[in-house]
Amino acid sequence: MSAEIEDYALLGDLQTGALVGRDGSIDWLCLPRFDSRACFAALLHDESAGHWRLAPAAGGTAHRRQYRGESLILESEWHTPEGSVRVIDCMPPRGEAADVVRVVEGLSGRVPMRMHLRLRFDYGHILPWVSRIEGDLNTVAGPDAVWLRTPVATQGSGNETSAEFTVGPGDRVPFILLYQPSHLPSAEPVDAEWALADTERFWSTWMSVCDYRGHWQDAVRRSLVTLKALTYAPTGGILAAATTSLPEQIGGERNWDYRYCWLRDATFTLQALLDTGFIEEAYEWREWLLRAVAGDPADLQIMYALDGTRRIPEWTADWLEGYEGASPVRIGNAAVDQFQLDVWGQVLDSLHLARESGLAMSETAWNLQHAMLDFLEGHWNDPDNSLWEVRGERRHFVHSKVMAWAGLDRGVRAVHEGRLPGPADRWAALRDRIHDEVCAKGYDAERGTFTQFYGSQGLDAALLLLPRVGFLPWSDPRMRGTLAAVERELTEDGFVLRYRPEADGGVDGLPGTEGAFLACTFWLADALHGTGRVAEAKALFERLLALRNDVGLLSEEYDTRLKRQIGNTPQAFSMVGLVNTARNLSGGEIRTAAE
Numbered sequence: 001m002s003a004e005i006e007d008y009a010l011l012g013d014l015q016t017g018a019l020v021g022r023d024g025s026i027d028w029l030c031l032p033r034f035d036s037r038a039c040f041a042a043l044l045h046d047e048s049a050g051h052w053r054l055a056p057a058a059g060g061t062a063h064r065r066q067y068r069g070e071s072l073i074l075e076s077e078w079h080t081p082e083g084s085v086r087v088i089d090c091m092p093p094r095g096e097a098a099d100v101v102r103v104v105e106g107l108s109g110r111v112p113m114r115m116h117l118r119l120r121f122d123y124g125h126i127l128p129w130v131s132r133i134e135g136d137l138n139t140v141a142g143p144d145a146v147w148l149r150t151p152v153a154t155q156g157s158g159n160e161t162s163a164e165f166t167v168g169p170g171d172r173v174p175f176i177l178l179y180q181p182s183h184l185p186s187a188e189p190v191d192a193e194w195a196l197a198d199t200e201r202f203w204s205t206w207m208s209v210c211d212y213r214g215h216w217q218d219a220v221r222r223s224l225v226t227l228k229a230l231t232y233a234p235t236g237g238i239l240a241a242a243t244t245s246l247p248e249q250i251g252g253e254r255n256w257d258y259r260y261c262w263l264r265d266a267t268f269t270l271q272a273l274l275d276t277g278f279i280e281e282a283y284e285w286r287e288w289l290l291r292a293v294a295g296d297p298a299d300l301q302i303m304y305a306l307d308g309t310r311r312i313p314e315w316t317a318d319w320l321e322g323y324e325g326a327s328p329v330r331i332g333n334a335a336v337d338q339f340q341l342d343v344w345g346q347v348l349d350s351l352h353l354a355r356e357s358g359l360a361m362s363e364t365a366w367n368l369q370h371a372m373l374d375f376l377e378g379h380w381n382d383p384d385n386s387l388w389e390v391r392g393e394r395r396h397f398v399h400s401k402v403m404a405w406a407g408l409d410r411g412v413r414a415v416h417e418g419r420l421p422g423p424a425d426r427w428a429a430l431r432d433r434i435h436d437e438v439c440a441k442g443y444d445a446e447r448g449t450f451t452q453f454y455g456s457q458g459l460d461a462a463l464l465l466l467p468r469v470g471f472l473p474w475s476d477p478r479m480r481g482t483l484a485a486v487e488r489e490l491t492e493d494g495f496v497l498r499y500r501p502e503a504d505g506g507v508d509g510l511p512g513t514e515g516a517f518l519a520c521t522f523w524l525a526d527a528l529h530g531t532g533r534v535a536e537a538k539a540l541f542e543r544l545l546a547l548r549n550d551v552g553l554l555s556e557e558y559d560t561r562l563k564r565q566i567g568n569t570p571q572a573f574s575m576v577g578l579v580n581t582a583r584n585l586s587g588g589e590i591r592t593a594a595e
C-alpha cells in the first residue's frame, strides 16, 4: 500500500519528477518526461507496479527529512538501534540522460541497509528483461531501458533486484539509476558526488535571483523551488502537478491527470514567479505559449502537453487499483477539448503583467493578444465549462464572464498605456457592457451575493478573485456580501470548497464529493485581508502553512474530516496560492494587471 500523500517528497530535474516516501521508497517516476509512462507506479497500486526502496533493513520511516538548503536534494535520516544513517536523493540537472542519484551515508554505528528495485514499465503493465552488462544492471522493455550502477553486490530474483549491505560512520555508498531509449548504448553514468554538488549549485544559482522580501521567507522560497521543479526546461512549459489520479476524495472517482500545461495554472504560476524576480521564466513561458498556440487563435486550447502537443486523449489504466483503491486511474485529460472562457482573460492579464514587469512586447506576442481579443469579442457570450472544468452542462459562469471583462480591459490598457495598435474604444464599450451584464445577471440581490452562474442558487470560490482582477473593489457591498456567503456556505472547518457539487441539481456532472481546495482557501485569506480582517487573514494563512508536509509541499486539496492532503501533488495552484498570499499579507499587492 502506498503512503499518505503528505508522506511524499519531490525530486526532479526539470524534465520529470519522482516521489519518495518517508520509508525511502520511490513510488512514482515517469521517464524521460513528466508525462511519460511511469516505471515506478506503486503510488497508484502497490509495489508490484514498480518502486525503488533504499532504507535500513529493519524498515520503518525516516525520523527526519529535509531538503539540503534551497535545493531539491532530499536528505532522509533514520536512527536505528544499530546506528544512524542518511539517504541523500536527487535528480541532477539533465545531461545526456536522466539519472536518479542516491547516496547512503553512514552517520554512526553500523547500520544494515537493504535496497529493493522493481522496475515495471508502462505504468506497471510491462515486466522488463533484466540482465547484467559489464557489472551494471540493465533493464529493458520495448523503447525503454534503465541501468543501475552501484559498487554494492546486487542479487536478482523474479524480475526484481535487491542488495544487503552495512554502512559505518563516513561510508558513502552510491546508487545511480539512468534512463536511455533502449536502442542507444548506455550513457556514461554521472559520478554521484559530482552530481550532488552540481545539483546544489544549480538550485542555489537559480534561487539567487529571488527578490522576495516579505514574511514567511522559508515557506515562500520552498514554494518557488517547487514551482520551478514543475517547469519543463526544454520548452518552458509549466505543469499543474507531478502526478495523475491522486484522488480528490479517498475512494472516489474524481481522479485526473495533471501532468500537462494548463494555460490558467501556468499563468497563475507565472504571476507568482514574476512577482518574486523570475523574469526569465516569464520569457520562456511566453515563447512556449507563442509556439503552442501558433495558428488560428480560435483553436486555442485550455491545455497542452509540455512540448505544446495538442492531443491529450484520456484513457484509464484499468490494471491499476488506484491510490488507496480510488479508481479509475486516468491518463490524459478530456478537459483539453473544453471551452473555458476564463483562459483568454487569464492569458491576456498575464501577458500584460509580463509587459509591465519589463518583458519587451514582441510583434508576434501582440498579434497573438490582438487575435485573442478578436476571439473574445465573438465568444464572450457563449456558455462555457468554467475554470473548474465542469463536465456537466455549459453555463454562463460569472467568473468566466468576469475574466472576459479582464481580457478586454487589458487590451484597452495595452493600447492606451502601451501604445500598441488596436480598436480600444470598441473593446472598452464591450468591456463595460459585460460589466453591466454580470452585475445584472450574476448578482442575486436577495441573497446579497454574486452567484456561480447566471440564475444559479450555488456559489463559487472563484468569485473571491473579482477584486483581484479589478472588477469591483472589496469596499463594494456586493463583494462583501459575496465574501460573507462564501464563508457561510462554502467552508468546512474554515477551509474553502470550490463550489457545492450538489447545488443546482449537480453542476459538474460527476459523482461523489471532494475536499477543500487549497488555492481557494488562500483566496479567502486574501479576501479577509482585503476587507480589513488582517488578523483573521494571518490566522487562516498560518493554518494553511501548517498543512504543508515536512518538506513544504501541498497537494491540491485537504480532507477536513480525515485531516489529510488529497489530490495531485505537489500542485502548482496550491504553491502559487502560498506565494501570492504571503506577499499580500506582507504588504505587497497581488499583481494582476488590475492595479
Ligand SMILES: OC[C@H]1O[C@H](O[C@H]2O[C@H](CO)[C@@H](O)[C@H](O)[C@H]2O)[C@H](O)[C@@H](O)[C@@H]1O
Pocket: 240, 256, 257, 258, 262, 264, 265, 333, 334, 335, 387, 388, 389, 390, 391, 508, 573
Ligand atoms: O473538477 C473536474 C475537473 O478537475 C480537474 O480540473 C482541475 O484541475 C486543473 C489543473 O490544476 C485546474 O486547471 C482546474 O481549475 C481544476 O478544476 C481535471 O483536470 C478536469 O479534467 C476535470 O474535469
